[in-house]
Amino acid sequence: MPTHALFLDLDGTLLDFAPTPAEVVVPDGLPALLAALASARNGALAILSGRTMDDIDGVTGAPFPAGAEHGFVCRDSAGVIHQPITTTANRPAWRQALDDAAATMPGVAIEQKRYTLVAHFRRAPDHGPALRALIDRLIAGVPDIEVLPANMAWEIRPAGADKGRALDWFMQQTPFAGRVPVFVGDDTTDEAAIAAAKAQGGIGLNVHRDFDGTTNAVRAWLARAVAEPQP
Numbered sequence: 001m002p003t004h005a006l007f008l009d010l011d012g013t014l015l016d017f018a019p020t021p022a023e024v025v026v027p028d029g030l031p032a033l034l035a036a037l038a039s040a041r042n043g044a045l046a047i048l049s050g051r052t053m054d055d056i057d058g059v060t061g062a063p064f065p066a067g068a069e070h071g072f073v074c075r076d077s078a079g080v081i082h083q084p085i086t087t088t089a090n091r092p093a094w095r096q097a098l099d100d101a102a103a104t105m106p107g108v109a110i111e112q113k114r115y116t117l118v119a120h121f122r123r124a125p126d127h128g129p130a131l132r133a134l135i136d137r138l139i140a141g142v143p144d145i146e147v148l149p150a151n152m153a154w155e156i157r158p159a160g161a162d163k164g165r166a167l168d169w170f171m172q173q174t175p176f177a178g179r180v181p182v183f184v185g186d187d188t189t190d191e192a193a194i195a196a197a198k199a200q201g202g203i204g205l206n207v208h209r210d211f212d213g214t215t216n217a218v219r220a221w222l223a224r225a226v227a228e229p230q231p
């Protein structure tokens, strides 16, 4: 009888990083792998990602339970959307300021989500510090807004949600409740979920610390878990 609930990050864990978010390539077989893992756990598989729900569905190929935008938007196993936070960092003036800056910084891209704004500098690492300084000026003195250091990106977001809290929330819902959580992630944005899984007596794995640092190793481990009942 499977007893684990599986929580998976996307970029850097199941997907290799690409120069821009839109250029990411979904590995052959990933949607089928996720479907098989979910089926073997009575549906107790959730994606916890910084991406939007639409982006997540585009990668996974099915509306799995998911915590999108780092947990600001959670979709349960019945497909019901829960949005616990009412403030947003997606503010027109901040978007304009970031667009203006990006226009002078070749390679920088701005991503707008429901709750957050992201300044990506993967293609222009030298601009990272200046972007961070701009963001710090924009949000100075604004309550309940914070900067999340992401992977080659700065994310402006409201305080109050993260992947750890999303994992805790899912663990109170059917079919996750009563199972042992297992989370796999790769970067600083995932550490809250790694800690939350461990705090619930589960397993929190990091792609770099616990695998060989490649998404291939994670997918191979998951493929073996389809054949074996755990995790």
Ligand SMILES: O=P(O)(O)OC[C@H]1O[C@H](O[C@H]2O[C@H](CO)[C@@H](O)[C@H](O)[C@H]2O)[C@H](O)[C@@H](O)[C@@H]1O
Residues within 6 Å of the ligand: 009, 010, 011, 012, 013, 016, 017, 018, 019, 020, 021, 022, 024, 048, 049, 050, 051, 052, 111, 118, 120, 121, 122, 150, 151, 152, 153, 189
């Ligand atoms: O929580 P995740 O599933 O790991 O998502 C985190 C962010 O992923 C995307 O950005 C990252 O991946 C891009 C594609 O490989 C890459 O170009 C970028 O540098 C990375 O930061 C996504 O665009 C963000 O919205 C997510 O928060």
